[in-house]
Amino acid sequence: MRWKVAILTASDKGSRGEREDVSAQVIRELIEEEINGDVKMYKIVPDEQHHIEDALIEMADKHQVDLILTTGGTGFAPRDVTPEATLKVVEKQVPGFTEVMRSASVLKTRRAMLSRAVSGIRGTTLIINLPGSPKGVHENLQVIIDQLPHALAILKGVEGEHKS
Template sequence: MRWKVAILTASDKGSRGEREDISAQVIRELIEEEMDGHIVQYKIVPDEQQMIKKTLIEMVDQYEADLILTTGGTGFAHRDVTPEATLEVVEKQVPGFAEVMRSASMLKTRRAMLSRAVSGIRGKTLIINLPGSPKGVHENLQAIIDQLPHALSILTGVEGEHKS
């Protein structure tokens, strides 16, 4: 199955064109190469909670993304509000993805414990927060990418919870 994936970057500098969005490029490459995903929407917005929330809802409702991967806004800075926006949008939390990403990142840097990334479900869409750095995006997505097709298959009804 070819999964519909949306990418949302939360970055003040990126939204003003002051920084190249390399993290989104890393996401695109991994999704297309390792998951046969198709990018249906990509957007950069400032670190504004209501704008992030509105864009996530749009990606679910209008683009019918199976998976939304966010990058940026998961740290301790005052304007880092991606997890809060995500929690306002999701109907169910899925803590396992964020837990595995933090755990895998801890093997590389103790700063991984500072990630506030969350993941959850809205309708039939899985939303996962990734860090803002290209290296962090790569490490975190690599830690979970093998389980995404199965999770999406269950969520979208392609298969039951347990494969026969």
């Protein structure tokens, strides 16, 4: 199955064109190579909660993508609000993905415990927050990518929870 994926970057500098969005490129490459994903949408917005919420809703509801991967805005900085925006729009939380990402990342850098990333479901769309750095995106996505096809298949009703 070919999965419809959207990438949302939360970055003040990126949204102003002051920084190249390398993290989104890393996401695109991994998704296309590892899970047969087709990136249907890409958007970069400033670190403003309402902009992030609006983009997530548009991607999930209007464009009906299967998976939204966000990058940026998951730390302690005052303008880091991606987790709050995500929690505002999801109907169910899916803590397992972010728990595993943090657990694996903390073995590489103790600063990983500062991640406030969350994951959840809106309708039939899975939303997962990733860090803002290209290295962090790669390391975190590598830890969960093998489970994404099964999770999406369950969410879409293509297969049951207990794959035989």
